Amino acid sequence: MTSATMDPMTQTLTEAAPAKINLYLHVTGKRPDGYHLLDSLVVFAGAGDTLRYEPGPEALHLVLAGRFGAALSDAAGPDNLVMKAATALEAVCGPEARIQGGRLVLEKDLPVASGIGGGSADAAAALRLLNRAWSAQVGHATLLNIAEKLGADVPVCLASQSARMEGIGEVLSAAPALPDCGMVLVNCGQAVSTPDVFRKRDGAFLPRAALPARWPDAATMVADLAELDNSLEAPACVVCPPVQTVVSAIAALPECLLSRMSGSGATCFGLFPSVWSAQAAAARLAQSQPGWWVWGGGLV
């Protein structure tokens, strides 16, 4: 390959935006501004959106594609989290950066407003991608600062590595070392508004979880996770009753170890002893529920 084709100013660059899954999510308190304090173990799945940047002379713009691109077709403008990320990054770039226009193509393969942080993952992917493409060399601390302003889930999506998430999403620490396991993701097709679900939550706050440094195997991890909860699952079932059906359908699949909702819903996940068993279970469920979005595979 010649050096010209390696030039980030002319090269098409691609970045994965993996789905974020909350293995548990405890709402531990509420801030005076209304935001909720969380304790959550976040992991990333092999499922995700893809963001491609094709540098060009035209003003930077977004094109939506993929299975769920149409669900966002009204939102390819400045309000899309990808464009918000691009604008915020441009604002902090120094004079040495080579800001350029062109096309950002978002392959939207994750359901929208579904509790697996698709929009947050896209925003984080845009920050990583354009920082590289524009030779902006903005440091991680500055990127994190931008991420926090874009949304509570964007900081954890910046590294897209499993992490414990606290505060309102900005306090990140190491997750326990995870064992090999498989995951199934299922969405019934109903978009769920995150603020609506937080508003519907009532009852006591849950405590911060005690987590080990590592889980030696999937059975041990599941035994611990089963003692924990998703504080938003009950209110999400009020907003979107099919969540309960989906959780039960996953739990009934062969070899399923644990079934629970992610984030504010409506996507639910199942944990399986292996990637293979998750893929087999997903294929089975997709056949019996052709109207649902179903994915099976491994963690990032």
Ligand SMILES: C[C@@](CO)(OP(=O)(O)O)[C@H](O)COP(=O)(O)OP(=O)(O)OC[C@H]1O[C@@H](n2ccc(N)nc2=O)[C@H](O)[C@@H]1O
């Ligand atoms: C619930 C979680 C768990 O990972 O995931 P999702 O369901 O969105 O995937 C996140 O905290 C969501 O993060 P994100 O979707 O980025 O939320 P934001 O855009 O910042 O906030 C949307 C709204 O949700 C509420 N909100 C969000 C985060 C938080 N810690 N407390 C809140 O009360 C607020 O009403 C806020 O106005």
Ligand SMILES: Nc1ncnc2c1ncn2[C@@H]1O[C@H](COP(=O)(O)OP(=O)(O)O)[C@@H](O)[C@H]1O
């Ligand atoms: N690139 C994007 N992908 C998905 N949603 C986006 C995007 N940009 C803006 N949004 C808006 O953000 C909201 C939350 O979307 P999403 O991140 O998919 O939800 P969740 O965090 O619950 O998984 C949606 O209402 C959507 O209109």
